[in-house]
Amino acid sequence: MKVVFYGDMACRIAQSIPTFEGMEYQYLDDRTSMELVAQACENTDVLVSMVFDNRFQASNLKLLQVPGIGLDKVNFSLLPKETCVAICRGHENAVAEYVLATAIVMRRNLFGAANNFAAGSWYDSSRTGGPLRGDLGKDIVGVIGGGVIGRKVIEMFSCLN
16 A cells, blocks of 8 residues: 655644554655656555645545644545545634634734834823724624634634623
């Protein structure tokens, strides 16, 4: 059985995965040429990659393991018909926290305020008449997608009310 890890993320993850005798492993980082990627994937059974596009000529591929949560860089029309595609779970808390943190950063203009303070300006301070930013808990938040991540985002935003 041949397993190919493609991309910096997949290669980093591969360092913590045990290898098994009798299996062939290849590790191709993001700087690997398209020709070498195509050649390495010719008779691959398992591909661990965030991406599947026209670089990959994997007619024998049985499993595409995406070492993350998104499938936006996987062109399903190019996958061999019987290929199983799997994603990683367990990222929902971290992603939902990121979404909530980003909403707060945007709502409060924290990057702009930090830059202004670093430049010596107190423009963003409410003590000096800076702009009022409102209350995130009173905003309406729309979530597209009801998977584990979408449900966790809804749960995190629900605590604001």
